[in-house]
Amino acid sequence: MNLTQIRYFVTVAQVQNMTRAAELLHLSQPTLSKSISKLEEELNVPLFTRNGRKITLNEPGKRFLDAAMVMLQELYDATEEMDELASGTGNRLAIGIYGAHPLILRYLAQFSQLHSEVEYSLHCSIETIEHLDIADFDMLVYPNIPKYGKFLGQKLCDERYLLAVPAHHPLARRAAVLPKDFLEEPLIFLRSAGQHIGPCYALCTAMNPDLTARGFVTSPEIHREMISAGMGIGFVPEGCAPSYRRDPGIHLCPITDNKFSRTMMICFKKEKYRSALGKVLQQFLIDCLGPDGRPSPF
Numbered sequence: 001m002n003l004t005q006i007r008y009f010v011t012v013a014q015v016q017n018m019t020r021a022a023e024l025l026h027l028s029q030p031t032l033s034k035s036i037s038k039l040e041e042e043l044n045v046p047l048f049t050r051n052g053r054k055i056t057l058n059e060p061g062k063r064f065l066d067a068a069m070v071m072l073q074e075l076y077d078a079t080e081e082m083d084e085l086a087s088g089t090g091n092r093l094a095i096g097i098y099g100a101h102p103l104i105l106r107y108l109a110q111f112s113q114l115h116s117e118v119e120y121s122l123h124c125s126i127e128t129i130e131h132l133d134i135a136d137f138d139m140l141v142y143p144n145i146p147k148y149g150k151f152l153g154q155k156l157c158d159e160r161y162l163l164a165v166p167a168h169h170p171l172a173r174r175a176a177v178l179p180k181d182f183l184e185e186p187l188i189f190l191r192s193a194g195q196h197i198g199p200c201y202a203l204c205t206a207m208n209p210d211l212t213a214r215g216f217v218t219s220p221e222i223h224r225e226m227i228s229a230g231m232g233i234g235f236v237p238e239g240c241a242p243s244y245r246r247d248p249g250i251h252l253c254p255i256t257d258n259k260f261s262r263t264m265m266i267c268f269k270k271e272k273y274r275s276a277l278g279k280v281l282q283q284f285l286i287d288c289l290g291p292d293g294r295p296s297p298f
Contacts, residue, residue: 005039006068013057013065092119096126096137101239103157104141111284134269138278144263153267159238161200161260162252166230172251179257183207186214186232190223200235
């Protein structure tokens, strides 16, 4: 068994079509079929169920595919590490953030003061990534919602939602608002990729089944512009509020109900794949958060 055989097998397993797999691998179909047959002989078990030209993974094939994917990922990670050592880019950290969260940016600023050699690759809109993988990042910052339940993170902070209203709206004159003040208003909800709308929609519909939803938008910029234009009001996580505050057509009101909040989490790459610098960053943030998970003051 060799690496080429494993790569060939993974391609066939993913497309489950020998002709298509041969095209993708730039091989003749007989050559690919011979390679797969030889692999099955070496493993002493068939990996596919064959029915004419149609092939499907059987149970041993599914198990071997899982193992093959792990092997290829470990090889990829090792190659990446060697490339970093060869190119001198071992001082780079890849960080994915759900919105440009100010707290984590302040922590990174502190970390940079201690480690001036660090370069950052920041992706500040991971909500747009359909299949988010921690393997692609040294650290992720994300809200504690079912969509990200597969990540084993720890609490970064609780983040409240603010009510964004047009500057001329009567609620703009209020220092703070209660849910009863806006539940009958036309609401515009910001929806992320994967159709997640956030906790505010569920809270509002539970409090008012006859809620008026003026719209659902996936773009924060359009969400802000619709509110600024007077089309409705909406909810903004505090970490995403700076652009709304800069808009003269919008006023942000605190909501005096703690249920209108979300928990932000941080998650690090698995320890065996984590770089030395990634481990230093993790320990720094753990020290910042403290034993009770509360952010240290600045």
